[in-house]
Amino acid sequence: MPGTDRCLKCSSCVRACPVVAEIGEMTFPGPRTVAVDAPRFGPSRVAIAEVAWLCSMCERCLEACPSRIGLPKAMLDMRASLFPNVRVRPGHERLLGNIDLYGLSIEPVRKVGGETMPKAKIAYFPGCIASQREVETMECSLGLLKAAGAEVEVPSGLVCCGSPLVKLGDERRCERLMDANLKILERYDQVVTSCPGCTVQLVEGYGLEALHITEFLTEVTGTKGMRFRPGSENIRLAVHHACHLSRGVGPHTKERTYELLSEVPGIELVSTGDETVCCGAGGSLLSGYPDVAGRMAARKVDSAIFCGAKIITAACPFCAMNLRRTGGIEVMELTQLISSRLRFPGQH
Amino acid sequence: MRIDVLIIGGGTTGAGIARDMAMRGASVMLLEKGDFSGGASGGNHGLLHSGARYVVRDQESARECAQECEVLRNIAWHCIEDLGGLFIRLKNDDGNYVDRFEAGCHDSSVPAERLTRKEVLEFEPMLSAQVEEGFQVRDASIDPFQLVLANIQSARALGAIVHNHSPVIEMVREEERIVEVRFKDRRNGQISTIKPELVVNAAGAWSDEVAKMAGCHVDLSKDCGALLVMSGRLVNTLVNRLRPPSDGDIVVPNRTSMVIGTTSRSIQDPRSAKVGDDDVKLLMREAVQMVPKLAECRPIRAYASVRPLVRNQGESRRASRSYQIYEHTDDGLDNFFSIVGGKLTTYRSMAEHLSDLLAGELGTTDPCRTAVEPLVERGEDISDLGLQALPTLQLQRRYGQLPEGMRERAMGTTSARSIACSCEQVTRFELDHFAVKEDVIDLSDLMRRTRAGMGYCQGTGCSIAMLSALGNKGGSPREAMSRFLCDRHRGIAPVLQGDQLRQEMFRADLLKGVYGFSIGEERCR
Numbered sequence: 001m002p003g004t005d006r007c008l009k010c011s012s013c014v015r016a017c018p019v020v021a022e023i024g025e026m027t028f029p030g031p032r033t034v035a036v037d038a039p040r041f042g043p044s045r046v047a048i049a050e051v052a053w054l055c056s057m058c059e060r061c062l063e064a065c066p067s068r069i070g071l072p073k074a075m076l077d078m079r080a081s082l083f084p085n086v087r088v089r090p091g092h093e094r095l096l097g098n099i100d101l102y103g104l105s106i107e108p109v110r111k112v113g114g115e116t117m118p119k120a121k122i123a124y125f126p127g128c129i130a131s132q133r134e135v136e137t138m139e140c141s142l143g144l145l146k147a148a149g150a151e152v153e154v155p156s157g158l159v160c161c162g163s164p165l166v167k168l169g170d171e172r173r174c175e176r177l178m179d180a181n182l183k184i185l186e187r188y189d190q191v192v193t194s195c196p197g198c199t200v201q202l203v204e205g206y207g208l209e210a211l212h213i214t215e216f217l218t219e220v221t222g223t224k225g226m227r228f229r230p231g232s233e234n235i236r237l238a239v240h241h242a243c244h245l246s247r248g249v250g251p252h253t254k255e256r257t258y259e260l261l262s263e264v265p266g267i268e269l270v271s272t273g274d275e276t277v278c279c280g281a282g283g284s285l286l287s288g289y290p291d292v293a294g295r296m297a298a299r300k301v302d303s304a305i306f307c308g309a310k311i312i313t314a315a316c317p318f319c320a321m322n323l324r325r326t327g328g329i330e331v332m333e334l335t336q337l338i339s340s341r342l343r344f345p346g347q348h
Numbered sequence: 349m350r351i352d353v354l355i356i357g358g359g360t361t362g363a364g365i366a367r368d369m370a371m372r373g374a375s376v377m378l379l380e381k382g383d384f385s386g387g388a389s390g391g392n393h394g395l396l397h398s399g400a401r402y403v404v405r406d407q408e409s410a411r412e413c414a415q416e417c418e419v420l421r422n423i424a425w426h427c428i429e430d431l432g433g434l435f436i437r438l439k440n441d442d443g444n445y446v447d448r449f450e451a452g453c454h455d456s457s458v459p460a461e462r463l464t465r466k467e468v469l470e471f472e473p474m475l476s477a478q479v480e481e482g483f484q485v486r487d488a489s490i491d492p493f494q495l496v497l498a499n500i501q502s503a504r505a506l507g508a509i510v511h512n513h514s515p516v517i518e519m520v521r522e523e524e525r526i527v528e529v530r531f532k533d534r535r536n537g538q539i540s541t542i543k544p545e546l547v548v549n550a551a552g553a554w555s556d557e558v559a560k561m562a563g564c565h566v567d568l569s570k571d572c573g574a575l576l577v578m579s580g581r582l583v584n585t586l587v588n589r590l591r592p593p594s595d596g597d598i599v600v601p602n603r604t605s606m607v608i609g610t611t612s613r614s615i616q617d618p619r620s621a622k623v624g625d626d627d628v629k630l631l632m633r634e635a636v637q638m639v640p641k642l643a644e645c646r647p648i649r650a651y652a653s654v655r656p657l658v659r660n661q662g663e664s665r666r667a668s669r670s671y672q673i674y675e676h677t678d679d680g681l682d683n684f685f686s687i688v689g690g691k692l693t694t695y696r697s698m699a700e701h702l703s704d705l706l707a708g709e710l711g712t713t714d715p716c717r718t719a720v721e722p723l724v725e726r727g728e729d730i731s732d733l734g735l736q737a738l739p740t741l742q743l744q745r746r747y748g749q750l751p752e753g754m755r756e757r758a759m760g761t762t763s764a765r766s767i768a769c770s771c772e773q774v775t776r777f778e779l780d781h782f783a784v785k786e787d788v789i790d791l792s793d794l795m796r797r798t799r800a801g802m803g804y805c806q807g808t809g810c811s812i813a814m815l816s817a818l819g820n821k822g823g824s825p826r827e828a829m830s831r832f833l834c835d836r837h838r839g840i841a842p843v844l845q846g847d848q849l850r851q852e853m854f855r856a857d858l859l860k861g862v863y864g865f866s867i868g869e870e871r872c873r
C-alpha cells in the first residue's frame with residue numbers, strides 16, 4: 001500500500017478532487033474512501049467496485065495530501081485487485097474489445113507508421129488517439145519535430161502503450177501490449193510522444209527514454225528551426241494543462257508549454273485560474289463515464305469562454321478531444337496551434 | 349408495576365437473560381449503570397470462539413463454544429463476519445501440543461482441519477514464514493455492541509423495560525428476600541424503587557459489589573486484559589497461536605481493524621482497568637511473531653477490560669468451569685441470583701441456563717426459544733435508500749434490519765444520507781436516529797450504536813457531526829465533546845507514536861483551532 005496508513009482524515013484530497021466537485025460525494029466518495037477507507041474493510045471492500053472507476057487519475061489528490069499518500073496508485077491497486085471479478089462498464093468493454101482485436105484502445109480507421117527497420121535514432125510514438133482520431137496532432141507534431149531539426153520516424157507495428165489498461169486495472173492485457181511495443185522501441189535511443197499518458201507509461205512502465213514533445217522541443221532541439229508567419233492576427237488563448245503532463249510527467253512541463261507558446265506570434269494568453277484542473281478525460285473516465293467527463297470538460301470550456309478566450313489549447317490530444325466534444329469553443333492541440341502559425345504550414 | 353425479574357447489568361449476559369425471560373412471558377426489567385456493553389462485553393476481542401482455544405484445557409467450555417458459535421451464526425447472523433480461524437504452530441513452538449490439540453478437537457467435537465505449512469500460507473499469505481503447520485477452525489468475528497443491542501431491542505419488543513445510565517444503588521432485604529431495589533437515573537438524578545419478584549446480578553466484574561448490596565458474598569478476583577487495535581486488515585482470518593493459551597496469541601480481524609489480545613494482570617477495582625506500556629509492547633512482540641507485517645502497521649488505540657474470576661468455587665453451583673451461577677441460599681436469600689464469568693460466545697446458553705432456574709421459581713413452563721429465533725429477521729432490501737454499495741453493506745452488517753424509524757430519517761433529506769464517519773462508513777441518518785433516543789445521552793453512546801468514531805481517526809472526521817446530531821442533549825455541548833475526546837484520548841495515549849501521534853496532534857489542533865475544543869491531558873485525568 002502506498003502509505004495509506006498515514007492518513008489523518010484531513011479531507012484535503014476530497015476537497016481537491018474535481019470529480020467530487022462535479023458530481024458530489026454521494027455519487028463518488030472521493031480518493032480517501034476508495035484508497036484508504038475501503039481497503040480496511042477486508043472482504044467487503046469489493047463493494048467499492050461500484051465507484052472505483054469514477055476517478056480521472058488527475059493526481060490532484062496526490063498533490064493535496066499532506067501525508068504524501070500515493071492515492072492514485074492506491075486506487076489503481078484497488079482497481080487491479082477488483083478487475084478480475086468486476087463487470088466492466090460498456091465503454092470499457094468496447095475498449096477491451098478493441099485491444100483484443102486491433103491492439104489499440106479505439107477502432108482504427110487508418111494504418112500508421114511506415115518504418116519496419118529503424119533508419120532514425122528517434123521514434124515518434126503517436127498513441128491511439130493521435131494516430132486514429134486526432135490525426136492532425138500526429139502530423140503537426142512530426143512537422144514540428146522535423147522543423148526543429150530532429151530526425152524522427154514512426155515505426156510500424158506499434159500498439160497501444162497500455163496506459164488505459166493500467167487505468168482499468170487489467171494487468172494481464174497490459175503486459176501483452178508492452179511486450180509487443182518494447183520489441184520495436186528498444187531499437188531506438190529516444191522516444192517522443194504527443195500524449196502525456198503514453199509518456200508516463202513509456203517512462204515508468206517500460207523504463208524507456210521517452211519525452212513528451214513539449215519537453216523535447218524545448219530541452220533537446222530548441223525552436224530555432226521553426227519560422228513563424230509574421231503579422232498573424234491576435235488570438236485570445238486559454239491553456240489547459242493536461243493532468244498527466246503537468247502532474248504525471250512533471251510540473252516543469254507547464255513552463256515548457258509557455259516557452260513554446262511565447263515563440264508563437266500573436267498569442268494573447270488568457271488566465272482562467274483553472275488551467276491545471278482536470279478536463280475529465282483521463283483514468284478511463286471518458287470511456288466509462290462519458291457524461292461525467294463531458295460535464296467536467298464543459299466546466300473548463302465555460303470558464304475559458306467567460307474569461308474571453310477564443311481558443312483553448314492542451315498539449316494532449318486526448319484532452320483536446322474531450323474538450324472539443326463540448327462544442328462551445330475552438331480547441332487546438334498545442335502542436336496543431338503552433339503549426340497553424342508556421343511560415344510554411346506545409347513544412348511537414 | 350409488577351416486575352417478575354430484575355436484571356442488574358447490561359452486558360451480553362444480562363441482555364441475554366432479559367430476552368430469554370421476556371420470550372418466556374415474564375415481565376422483565378434490566379438496569380445498566382453506564383451504557384450497554386460498557387463492561388467486558390464491549391471490551392473483548394469480538395472473537396466468536398469455535399471452541400478450539402479450549403480443547404486441551406477445558407473440554408466442557410470447548411464443547412459449549414462449538415455448539416453456541418453455530419447457534420449464534422444463525423440467530424446473530426447480522427453482527428458476525430464468518431471469516432474462519434487458523435491455529436498456527438511456529439517453528440519453536442512445542443510440537444507435542446499439536447497432537448493434544450487434534451485429539452482435544454476430536455474429543456470435544458470441535459471441527460478442525462489439519463493444514464500443511466503450504467496450505468496455511470496459501471490461506472493467509474501475510475503469516476510468518478516460521479509457520480510449520482496449522483488447523484482451520486470455525487472461529488468468526490462478532491460485533492459485541494450490536495449483539496447486546498439486538499438482545500435488548502428484542503427484549504423491549506416483548507415488553508421488557510430496559511434502562512441504561514441507571515445504576516442500582518441499594519437493595520432492601522427482608523429476611524430471605526430482596527424486597528426493594530433502588531436505582532438512580534443519571535439523566536435526571538431521580539431515584540426510583542422497584543419491588544421485583546426475582547433479582548439477577550449480572551454485573552460482571554462488579555458482581556461482588558452488587559452482591560454486597562444484597563448482603564451476600566461473591567468472592568471474585570479480577571484479572572485485567574489489555575487489547576490493541578491495529579488499523580486495517582493484514583489478515584482476513586482469525587489467527588491463533590497453536591500453543592497453550594497465553595498472552596498476545598490472538599489476532600482478530602473485525603470491521604476495519606485487527607484486535608490483538610490479550611494480557612493478564614490482577615487488579616482490585618474494575619474501574620482501575622488500564623493499559624500499561626508493557627501491555628502494548630508485549631502484545632506487539634507476540635503478535636508480530638505470527639504476522640510480521642503488524643510491525644509496520646498503525647496502532648489505533650488500546651483498551652482493557654476485566655475478567656471476573658470466581659475464587660470460592662467450592663460453594664458455587666458449577667454450571668461449567670467457565671461460569672458460575674449462585675442461588676445464594678447459603679447467604680439465606682431465595683430470590684437473588686448471581687451469574688458470573690463465561691464468555692461472550694456462550695452468553696446465550698448461560699442465559700438459558702439461568703432463565704431455566706428463574707422460570708422454575710416463577711412457575712413458568714414456556715421453553716427457551718432463544719436458540720431458534722433470530723435476533724433480527726433476514727432479507728430486508730435497503731437498496732432503495734440510494735446509498736453507495738459500501739455504506740449499504742455496512743448498514744446491513746450493523747443492524748441486519750433497519751431499526752424502526754430509521755428509514756424515515758434516511759428518506760428525510762439528501763444530506764441525511766451523507767457519510768458522517770468515513771472510517772466506518774456511517775451515515776448521518778444513523779446518528780440522527782439514535783441521537784433522539786432516550787438511551788443516548790452522550791457521544792460515546794452514539795458511537796457504540798453506530799461505530800462512528802471507532803475508526804483510525806478516532807473522531808477527527810465525525811465528532812462534530814455526532815455533536816450536531818446530539819444537540820444539547822448531553823448537557824453543554826462543550827462538556828459533552830470534552831468527555832468524548834478524553835475518552836478517546838485515553839485509548840490513544842498508550843499507542844501515541846508514529847502515525848497515530850500525527851493523527852492525535854492533527855485532531856487536537858483541528859478541534860481546538862477551529863472549534864475551540866481542547867483535549868488537554870490534564871482534563872482527561
Ligand SMILES: Cc1cc2nc3c(=O)[nH]c(=O)nc-3n(C[C@H](O)[C@H](O)[C@H](O)COP(=O)(O)OP(=O)(O)OC[C@H]3O[C@@H](n4cnc5c(N)ncnc54)[C@H](O)[C@@H]3O)c2cc1C
Nearest residue numbers: 357359360361381387388389392393395516552573692693
Ligand atoms: C480481555 C477480555 C477478552 C475477552 N475476549 C473474549 C472473546 O474474544 N470472546 C468471548 O467469547 N469472550 C471474551 N471475553 C469474555 C467476555 O467478554 C465476557 O465473558 C462477557 O462479555 C461477560 O459479559 P457480562 O454481561 O457477564 O459482563 P459485563 O459485560 O462486564 O457486564 C456487566 C455490566 O454490569 C454493569 N453494572 C455493574 N454494576 C452495576 C450496578 N450497580 N447497576 C447496574 N449495572 C451495573 C456494568 O456496567 C456492566 O455493563 C473476554 C473477556 C476479557 C476480559
Ligand code: SF4
Nearest residue numbers: 017055056058059061
Ligand atoms: S486522481 Fe483526481 S479524480 Fe481521481 S480521486 Fe484523485 S483528485 Fe479525484
Ligand code: SF4
Nearest residue numbers: 007008010011013065
Ligand atoms: S489528504 Fe491525505 S491525509 Fe488528508 S484525508 Fe486525504 S488521504 Fe488522508
